[in-house]
Amino acid sequence: MKIILLLLLITVFGGCASKQPYTPPSTVQGLQKEQAQLNRVWMITRKILVANTPICTQTRADYGFRALLLTERGDKEQKELWTKAFDLQHQQPTITFIIPESSADKVGLRIGDVIISVNGTKWVDTTSRNEFGALLKDAQKLEKMQLGIRRGKHETKLELIAERMCDYSFMLNISKEHKAMAQERKIIVDSGAVELLKRDDELAFFISHELAHILLGHTLPERKKEIADYKMRSVVEKDADALGIRIMVRAGYDPKGAETALQSTDLIDSGPVTNFFNFHGPYMSVPERINFLRKILSK
Ligand SMILES: [Zn+2]
Known part of the structure; x- marks a missing residue:
């Protein structure tokens, strides 16, 4: 027994x-592989959470994109690794993943786009990257959001409408x-x-x-x-x-x-x-x- x-x-x-x-990967390939796994789990989980909204007691807004923004603190070597692995331009918030058919996808947001403003507040006007990061996070709780983006040399504004999903x-x-x-x-x-x-x-x-x-x-x-x-x-x-x-x-x-x-x-x-x-x-x-x-x- x-x-x-x-x-x-x-x-x-x-x-x-x-x-x-948890020890983060120490190579660019390792980091990319881990993020790809994370994105796959997120894509499947999100599809399930969106489809089952009617049976959930709490729901929240979601736009279907992931942006990476390195925090002010943190290991210098790790930051360089992330910048290299995901081509983070000037270490500004950069789109690293888009859920197919999500509102981010439909409105034309693309991987590699750099976010330069959120609901009218520009990246250059905020005092710290953490402040901008917090603005971006808060904006994703709202039903709609305006993102200013830079793609190559072009700048444009996109209007996104949130989808609801189980929270x-x-x-x-x-x-x-x-x-x-x-x-x-x-x-x-x-x-x-x-x-x-x-x-x-x-x-x-x-x-x-x-x-x-x-x-x-x-x-x-x-x-x-x-x-x-x-x-x-x-x-x-x-x-x-x-x-x-x-x-x-x-x-x-x-x-x-x-x-x-x-x-x-x-x-x-x-x-x-x-x-x-x-x-x-x-x-x-x-x-x-x-x-x-x-x-x-x-x-
Ligand atoms: Zn079980």
């Missing part, structure tokens, strides 16, 4: 095991593991899973399952003790699967992705010990779980 209990602990809480302090955040956890987890209002995805799961609908299943945990109240601090119980754990996992698969379908992802994601992570994560005990994660073997998901969708 002790052995089984120990195994349960390792398998059930394995996703939280990665607690090493939850996400994080990329740099880890060799292949899991995702939810903490309070945050969805956390292991970089190992991003690397392993090549199709977006596979990653979408992981993200949707975690969002379901949040929507069902499983991540509330007051329920922590209750949910740690193994029997209860199996109930909440089933509920999160049942809602999660609907969430991903509503966002337009192929539910087949859930099956291949479960199969490939099972294949890579089942070590000899878990295989020996025929123990597959928190509550169901992968074939059982796939059957359960199919049943949910056929209802």
